[in-house]
Amino acid sequence: MISSVTNSALFGSTAGSTAPKQTLDKDAFMTLLVTQLKNQDPMNPSDSSQLAAQLAQFTTVEQLSQLNEAVTSQELSLREATLLSKTSLSAALIGRRVIAEGNQVNIPTTGAAQIRIEVGAGGGQAKLRLLDSSGNEMAARDLGVVPAGRQTLTLPADLPAGTYHYEVTVTGAKDTTVAVATFTRGIVDGVSFKNGQIVLRIGSMEIALDDLAEIEPESALTSVSAGT
Numbered sequence: 001m002i003s004s005v006t007n008s009a010l011f012g013s014t015a016g017s018t019a020p021k022q023t024l025d026k027d028a029f030m031t032l033l034v035t036q037l038k039n040q041d042p043m044n045p046s047d048s049s050q051l052a053a054q055l056a057q058f059t060t061v062e063q064l065s066q067l068n069e070a071v072t073s074q075e076l077s078l079r080e081a082t083l084l085s086k087t088s089l090s091a092a093l094i095g096r097r098v099i100a101e102g103n104q105v106n107i108p109t110t111g112a113a114q115i116r117i118e119v120g121a122g123g124g125q126a127k128l129r130l131l132d133s134s135g136n137e138m139a140a141r142d143l144g145v146v147p148a149g150r151q152t153l154t155l156p157a158d159l160p161a162g163t164y165h166y167e168v169t170v171t172g173a174k175d176t177t178v179a180v181a182t183f184t185r186g187i188v189d190g191v192s193f194k195n196g197q198i199v200l201r202i203g204s205m206e207i208a209l210d211d212l213a214e215i216e217p218e219s220a221l222t223s224v225s226a227g228t
């Protein structure tokens with residue numbers, strides 16, 4: 001085995017020297033090995049097979065360390081490439097109508113707003129609730145019967161203007177509760193970075209790029225007024 005040679009030739013022991021190394025790197029290992037060979041008893045030399053085994057073990061550790069460094073470097077490169085790709089995508093979305101997971105809606109001062117929902121099997125009678133940022137109900141309306149599937153609903157025109165969170169509940173046959181998924185829909189007019197995320201701005205609403213579910217074709221912009 002390698003003897004515990006830890007003199008000043010390896011780590012330094014004079015006053016004012018730097019703190020000793022806490023790990024044995026390649027250079028320190030070779031220095032330790034050479035020091036051991038120079039100071040071994042010539043009448044009882046170290047077993048060459050043990051030295052070979054120790055050298056092989058260190059070589060394996062060194063290769064694993066290099067592999068770990070390579071993997072870490074690749075992960076960093078992948079993250080940078082992903083961020084660059086997301087940044088390019090978000091910039092290209094400005095002026096486009098998008099649909100994202102969420103439940104925000106902007107009610108304009110004139111005209112009717114639209115929401116995007118996905119209704120479970122069977123559909124049923126739908127009811128809308130508008131909530132402020134504190135969760136207080138600001139308005140409620142019956143939306144009539146809605147079918148199953150993903151669809152865009154035009155809301156009543158008499159709702160109070162503002163930006164809200166909304167809830168849609170659907171009651172099916174025999175008063176069963178039908179599952180409803182809600183989405184935030186609108187035209188992207190800005191991009192920002194918050195808490196390490198890319199955020200798309202839709203008027204006063206904000207959605208994370210990672211929540212993006214659909215990008216509507218540009219032709220859809222001509223059929224619905226901006227901001228709805």
